[in-house]
Amino acid sequence: MDRNSLPSYDDLPAVAGAPSGSSWGVWGEGDVLGCLNLLTDERVRAGVGCAERGSVFNVNLELELPGPPLFGRSAFTHLVHDFPLGHDDELSGWNTQSSSQWDGFRHMKHPVYGHYNAVADEEHGIQHWARRGIVGRAVLADVARWRASVGRPLEPGGPSAIEIDDLMATLEAQGVTIEVGDILLLRTGWVGWYRGLGDAERTALAGPEPMAACGLQRGVETAKALWNLHIAAIAADNPALEVMPFGFGGGDEVRYWKDDPGRAAETMLHFSLLGLLGLPIGELFDFDALAEDCAGDGRYSCLFTSAPLNLSAGVASPPNALAIK
Numbered sequence: 001m002d003r004n005s006l007p008s009y010d011d012l013p014a015v016a017g018a019p020s021g022s023s024w025g026v027w028g029e030g031d032v033l034g035c036l037n038l039l040t041d042e043r044v045r046a047g048v049g050c051a052e053r054g055s056v057f058n059v060n061l062e063l064e065l066p067g068p069p070l071f072g073r074s075a076f077t078h079l080v081h082d083f084p085l086g087h088d089d090e091l092s093g094w095n096t097q098s099s100s101q102w103d104g105f106r107h108m109k110h111p112v113y114g115h116y117n118a119v120a121d122e123e124h125g126i127q128h129w130a131r132r133g134i135v136g137r138a139v140l141a142d143v144a145r146w147r148a149s150v151g152r153p154l155e156p157g158g159p160s161a162i163e164i165d166d167l168m169a170t171l172e173a174q175g176v177t178i179e180v181g182d183i184l185l186l187r188t189g190w191v192g193w194y195r196g197l198g199d200a201e202r203t204a205l206a207g208p209e210p211m212a213a214c215g216l217q218r219g220v221e222t223a224k225a226l227w228n229l230h231i232a233a234i235a236a237d238n239p240a241l242e243v244m245p246f247g248f249g250g251g252d253e254v255r256y257w258k259d260d261p262g263r264a265a266e267t268m269l270h271f272s273l274l275g276l277l278g279l280p281i282g283e284l285f286d287f288d289a290l291a292e293d294c295a296g297d298g299r300y301s302c303l304f305t306s307a308p309l310n311l312s313a314g315v316a317s318p319p320n321a322l323a324i325k
Contacts, residue, residue, distance in 0.1 A: 006180070009224040017118055021220065021265075022276040023227070024117045031117050032128045034105065034278020038181035038232040039136045046179070047137040047303040051324040057290040057302075059185075059321050060100045066194060066284070068206040069098040070239055096316045102235075102308055103274060103281040104129065106315045110275030111264055117278060126314035129280070130307065136232060138304035138323060139171070139182050142291045144189030146170040156193035157205075160214035161243045162186075164225040167216075176300040180230040183304050185323070187287040188214050190238035210245035213238050218246075220265045223272035226279060234273075235282025235319070242269040282319060290323050299325065 007013065009021060018024040027037045069075055076094035080087050097103070104126040109115040115124055143162055146169065147154050154160045167186070171178065178184065190213060197205070205211060215238045216222055222242075226234065234241065246268050265272045273279040294300045303324040308317035 009227045023278050035232050043136040043181035050301045051303040055325045057323040059285045061286045063099050073098045100284045102317050104316050108270045108274050110271045125312050126308050126317045127312045130310040134306035137182050138302050140185045140300045141170045142187045143170045154214045156190040156214050159212045161217040163217050174300045178229050181232050184231045184234045186236040187291050188238045191286050192288050213244040215243040218269045233280040235285050237285050237287050241281050
């Protein structure tokens with residue numbers, strides 16, 4: 001599969017009921033996989049070819065982190081039950097998005113046009129991704145390291161926006177090229193920053209006030225650029241992939257999609273990626289050890305595997321993901 005066999009953002013087909021900038025219909029009516037369709041057998045083999053040393057990197061946070069959970073999500077209780085020859089355990093009050101996660105297409109619809117590909121909400125379960133599996137070649141873009149190297153360090157706990165030019169410059173500096181169907185891993189340094197916070201700071205971060213965090217710049221231009229890369233999925237180490245807080249404007253003039261539905265992409269990049277383009281979003285992954293290794297050997301591609309929960313009608317899932325070099 002080459003880049004020329006897929007429409008560019010500006011050439012995405014017009015589909016009744018969908019706006020411009022929508023991939024609805026690209027993989028057929030009723031499709032529930034979106035860009036995961038790009039994970040062909042060929043792309044899986046390309047990923048396997050990256051596993052040269054056999055070094056394995058867990059890219060999932062501890063299930064207990066962030067703690068307390070962000071965005072008002074519940075903290076689970078872990079119960080260990082005894083029986084004569086051992087134990088089993090039980091999680092209660094567990095939110096599948098309280099730690100490392102994939103946002104499924106049920107998680108967020110476009111506020112005007114609905115869920116991806118006009119598929120009904122309840123038909124967009126995470127089980128479709130689980131039964132397909134998420135396996136292929138991944139490329140790490142260590143934007144945090146590159147920005148620091150050019151004297152423009154990201155501020156993890158502030159609204160520090162990553163422009164598409166930053167992403168492309170990072171890839172160029174690393175000497176790596178995105179191929180069609182790659183999984184893009186974006187390191188912002190947020191996880192390492194969070195690990196350095198004290199209990200009071202973590203509690204405040206999980207409070208009711210809008211949270212600030214570095215991330216991709218919102219807007220149509222970012223969605224367009226990501227689509228034109230023709231990646232299968234994107235996962236980051238920050239809480240929302242995109243810069244926070246949400247909304248457009250600034251200061252006392254912050255506005256949201258309800259103020260201007262035509263500017264939904266500027267309110268949240270999620271609306272464009274999940275609802276319109278069918279691009280899976282990963283959040284709160286832990287790429288620090290992988291990034292250190294990549295910086296050491298200069299090789300930023302790897303085999304990536306992820307097994308989401310096989311949960312019918314599931315909204316989201318921990319990734320259960322590994323990167324193998």
